[in-house]
Amino acid sequence: MRALNLHAGLLLALCAVACVEPEDKASRVHDFRVLGLATEPPELMAPACDASAESGAALAAPVTFRALLVDPSGGGRAIDYSLWACADPDDQTCADTAQRVLLAQGSTTEAELSLPLRPGDAHVEDGTPLLARVLQADPYQGLGGLRMPLVLHARAGGEQVYAQKLMVFSCPLVPGMNANQNPVLPELNLDGAPWTARTVPEPHGLGPFVVTLDDLTDRQEAYVVPGLRQESVRLTESWKVSWHASFGEFSPEETGGAGLGGEPGRHRTEWKPPEQGGDAREVLIWAVVRDGRGGQSWVGRRARWSP
Numbered sequence: 001m002r003a004l005n006l007h008a009g010l011l012l013a014l015c016a017v018a019c020v021e022p023e024d025k026a027s028r029v030h031d032f033r034v035l036g037l038a039t040e041p042p043e044l045m046a047p048a049c050d051a052s053a054e055s056g057a058a059l060a061a062p063v064t065f066r067a068l069l070v071d072p073s074g075g076g077r078a079i080d081y082s083l084w085a086c087a088d089p090d091d092q093t094c095a096d097t098a099q100r101v102l103l104a105q106g107s108t109t110e111a112e113l114s115l116p117l118r119p120g121d122a123h124v125e126d127g128t129p130l131l132a133r134v135l136q137a138d139p140y141q142g143l144g145g146l147r148m149p150l151v152l153h154a155r156a157g158g159e160q161v162y163a164q165k166l167m168v169f170s171c172p173l174v175p176g177m178n179a180n181q182n183p184v185l186p187e188l189n190l191d192g193a194p195w196t197a198r199t200v201p202e203p204h205g206l207g208p209f210v211v212t213l214d215d216l217t218d219r220q221e222a223y224v225v226p227g228l229r230q231e232s233v234r235l236t237e238s239w240k241v242s243w244h245a246s247f248g249e250f251s252p253e254e255t256g257g258a259g260l261g262g263e264p265g266r267h268r269t270e271w272k273p274p275e276q277g278g279d280a281r282e283v284l285i286w287a288v289v290r291d292g293r294g295g296q297s298w299v300g301r302r303a304r305w306s307p
Helices: 051-058 130-137
Strands: 012-016 033-040 041-045 062-070 079-088 101-110 114-119 146-156 158-172 188-190 194-195 209-213 222-226 232-236 240-245 249-251 254-255 268-272 283-289 296-305
Touching: 033 146, 033 158, 033 283, 033 296, 041 051, 041 079, 051 079, 062 079, 062 146, 062 158, 062 283, 079 114, 079 249, 188 296, 240 249, 240 268
Parallel strands: 041 158
Antiparallel strands: 012 158, 033 062, 062 114, 079 101, 079 146, 146 158, 188 194, 188 209, 209 268, 222 232, 240 254, 240 283, 249 268, 283 296
16 A cells, blocks of 8 residues: 555535526525535544555445435435445546446435445456555545545436545554544534524524534644654644525525634624515524534534514
């Protein structure tokens, strides 16, 4: 196995087949979408940067692939899916049949898809390990960690979406490197009151209504990457959260990250119903968190809104 490091994180790219209207917003979920993709764990790290059987077994370990499928107007219709792994991160649909492997396919009516996989053990048609093809396609030859594209093709009625997740395979090139863990959000608050999975608040009027997160500073992992001279460089995650709703929209649509001076961004946003209002209804919201190096997770909440 070539020496790998952890400089590069995962990339999430959501690519809808249909055109998106100019006034459309990411936080306004009115059609079928894939809002989040995650693997548990988000990274497979070999115990050493060598070609031993132990290192190979670590990279071929099982993972759980998860997808957040949101279909607010579908009425519980079936969602058909195919999950592919391929070699080229630029192939966002895994269209090259000689460089791809079908990992799973089926149908679901659930909002969350969960599939057990062994992507590191996949082989293409001619018997070559897919990870070897990933290495061949990598312009850095593994120096940024090997990132295998996992592409979900999901279809609901006449709507379809391709969503790409890069699965990271690495090894500890310098002391202190550890495999990444998925981020876990703290509690949400609506207008200062706790908003848990068991509480269903009843906002009234046109708002806007303030949504915040409890402090998550101590949840952001410190981690190590190799420096230019192969020394250990210590960094700290700076999580970003994207916000989505089945009715109305959020502003800002993304919170967190790092400011110009490196200080962490605030996790405060406002949810606002449409100006024309409408009838009272249940509103679903989703908060999707990314840790900046491949880890991802999400939470969902409900509210009963009235004009």
